[in-house]
Amino acid sequence: MTSTGIRRVVTGYGPDGRATVVSDRRVASISPDQGDKWSIWSADAPVSFPDNGTPPPFRGPLLPAPGGFHITVFTLPPHFDPDTMWGTDDPAEREKLFEATIDPDTHPILADPNPYGYATTRGSSALHATASIDCLMQISGESVFVLEDTEIRLQPGDWLIVNGVPHSCRNDLDRPAVLVGTVIGAHHSGIPLRHPDRTE
Template sequence: MARLIVTAHRNGKSSVGLDQSIPAKPFVSVPGFDPTLIWGTLATPSVPWDGSNVAAGGRTVLPDAGGTKLMKVTFPPDSVMTSSDFDPAAAGAEYMSRLPGLAEQFEPESPGMHTTDTVDYGILMDGEITLELDDGKAVALQPGDIVVQNGTRHAWRNGGSRPATLIFVLIGARRRNA
């Protein structure tokens, strides 16, 4: 289980303001898929830390322009979604419930493909995964690889036999006309 440590100021000195475990909460309808929203900041964060976490109880998992969200996502092998007992309707409902704001960005006609108004820093921590782009390019990642995803249409594909875990920092952006 992962752990979250947040520093703070106490009596003019740096201290630990929060030290807690980050529990796994995998989807029921997509076994092994575990997206965990960990932390968030406003567009203009302030220090010292005031004890709040923008990620807690928000209307969307996506940050507002200039804000940030920190997520840990474990992707199961794609075979989970292609198995005969996979229920796409149940998965869709769970996505809408657990990932508001992001779930609506997924394209029903192209499963997994989505576009968000964010700059995402993604770091593959464990496993192997492929970043698929809409120009047909597929980029295979190994642990330690880093992706800077600039609001482009993309999908994550796990063609392997074991889960892949990524850490994402999402930075809210304003989309301009290209």
């Protein structure tokens, strides 16, 4: 990754039926929210071959339709903590402020039936779930993925699979955290109501 973007080389079939390079260019970053993101390749449905390497239809910018995929690289800025963005220490108020910033066209998140402030982990004011399986690998730096009452600290080489559960993230270090991911669009029947006393 450089200031000029990430190099992406795309192959396909030429008119003569031979495999060929159809594109070799730098992909610029986009920033629909905190931190730079690079959209590498995506589709809203399973693809069929042979094809000429033209980018498939993708609704974007982040979440594919069920059966589709999105390969992306993204960063978390140094010391990124959603809880510090809202100017209040009230967890319920922070969650409300976070939800008010969501654009459903760019970030189609699921409605959460649980009461505001039910989560206890630092960074939980940005908990959200999407109809997707997010397969993420830490490339450099460290990131902390936040569940309702659990933290998962990722170091370079670690993978995390987010199976449509409410999650958020932090970066506790003074350098960017860089991750690569494949987001797979999925069907989701909705976030279940949390039962704090249920253990089975």
